[in-house]
Amino acid sequence: MTKPLTILGIETSCDETAAAVLRYEDGRATLLSDVIRTQLAEHAPYLGVVPEIAARAHAELADLTVAAAMNTAGLSYADLDGVAATAGPGLIGGVLVGLMTGKAIAQAAGKPFIPVNHLEGHALSPRLGTDCPFPYILLLVSGGHCQFLEVRGLGDYRRLGSTIDDAAGEAFDKVAKLLGLGFPGGPAVERMAAAGNPKAHDFPRPLLNRPGLEMSFAGLKTAVARAAENARSDNEKADICASFQAAICDVLSARARRALEKFDAGTDEKRFVVAGGVASNKAIRAALEAEAEAGGARLIAPPLRHCTDNAAMIALAGAEHLASGRETGEGLASGARPRWPLDEASAKADPVFGAGRRGAKA
Incomplete structure (x- = not known):
């Protein structure tokens, strides 16, 4: 038996502003809240995601989305065991909004901060509600x-x-x-x-x-x-x-x-x-x-809701790393990463697209 962990997850890597609260106990995850706010109306006139518009929308919605998730879960920040947020890869403006929001909450509440690779969130997402060892x-x-x-x-x-x-x-x-x-x-x-x-x-x-x-x-x-x-x-x-x-x-x-x-x-x-x-x-x-x-x-x-970008998968990744004692980054000192391949060794040794000054692209 392990101590139950309650984690707030934040996702802002593209055009969904999302926050979720997850309870993790004995390898099983239970969602206490799962809020996703889309930006379809803002980007529809351009037939695609505009990074500047996305970043501004995240800045307007992030704190409201987190508050909604916490209220739905019926918890205060003091009840959390950690805060996880997407630190990359993604549109850098949006990633920065979620990362700084998560860091501010973690620092104010005195909780660990776990920077999460957005791709790892997707990789672990089937484990939200299915036995997937x-x-x-x-x-x-x-x-x-x-x-x-x-x-x-x-x-x-x-x-x-x-x-x-x-x-x-x-x-x-x-x-x-x-x-x-x-x-x-x-x-x-x-x-x-x-x-x-x-x-x-x-x-x-x-x-x-x-x-x-x-x-x-x-x-x-x-x-x-x-x-x-x-x-x-x-x-x-x-x-x-x-x-x-x-x-x-x-x-x-x-x-x-x-x-x-x-x-x-x-x-x-x-x-x-x-x-x-x-x-x-x-x-x-x-x-x-x-x-x-x-x-x-x-x-x-994963269920259709958790195929697209969501914060539940970010909370799960944060919970699994916190439970294992593994470090995913530098905590509050971690930075936003527009590029962050899951297999960094392969990306550096044999990049698919080549590498730029900010690191391997894939």
């Missing part, structure tokens, strides 16, 4: 990231393969913009695809014949752009969306199949975890579930 294969698929990782334990991640250009979620958003479907793009494409013919267009499936687990979606996006030039009716747009979504499903399924073939879970069952915003796409989830079943693995995915 280590190790497992993770497909992290979102607007900014698309990579396969072997999750060996808390803080122990090995990159197996990544996109070499666009992330899958980024491709969804750009296709929505090309077709004038509005913002957010991913759900709009999925809705339109439901009425289309997935075989109407023979879009490319890049890199499928190459070894390894690398992926590419830039060429697929270009092919969609050419098809979109002649699309006028909703039926034509629906066919493009359905064909595009089918191509994404095929690429992710083929790579998942190869990842599962290589993964040795020892004597345990094979677990295949999919997390990130794109994991909420029902067609993609169904395709991956079929691959998991064929590969003798169990597909585990």
Whole structure:
């Protein structure tokens, strides 16, 4: 038996301002509150997230969101055992808002502060409400990231393969913009695809014949752009969306199949975890579930609410690190990081996109 921990989590890495309070006891998490405030109206006119607008919205909403989470949980700051906040990667203005909010609360209340890698939050998110012990294969698929990782334990991640250009979620958003479907793009494409013919267009499936687990979606996006030039009716747009979504499903399924073939879970069952915003796409989830079943693995995915950015996963990551005694950073001295790969050793030794002055990009 371990002492129960009560953690406040804060997430502000992109365009959701979120706060959650989580109780962690004997390896199990119970959410006491989970507040997510979106910025859809602010960014909709631009058909994408504008970093400056996002940062200002976070600054206006952060303290109100935290207060709402604490009130819903029925707790005071003195009742907390720690405060966790996303310290990166993400839009630096938003990350700074959440990081400074978390630090201020932790310092004022005299509680430990745990800086959390946003990607680690996604990696651990299935453990919020499901029995998901280590190790497992993770497909992290979102607007900014698309990579396969072997999750060996808390803080122990090995990159197996990544996109070499666009992330899958980024491709969804750009296709929505090309077709004038509005913002957010991913759900709009999925809705339109439901009425289309997935075989109407023979879009490319890049890199499928190459070894390894690398992926590419830039060429697929270009092919969609050419098809979109002649699309006028909703039926034509629906066919493009359905064909595009089918191509994404095929690429992710083929790579998942190869990842599962290589993964040795020892004597345990094979677990295949999919997390990130794109994991909420029902067609993609169904395709991956079929691959998991064929590969003798169990597909585990967080509830739809916790696929997209949320503070519950940040609180969980903070709680697990605090419970283990592991340090994730320098506490109150930690800084905001626009780039923060989960597998830093691989990112430095073999960067997918190269490294900039602020560190490895992926």
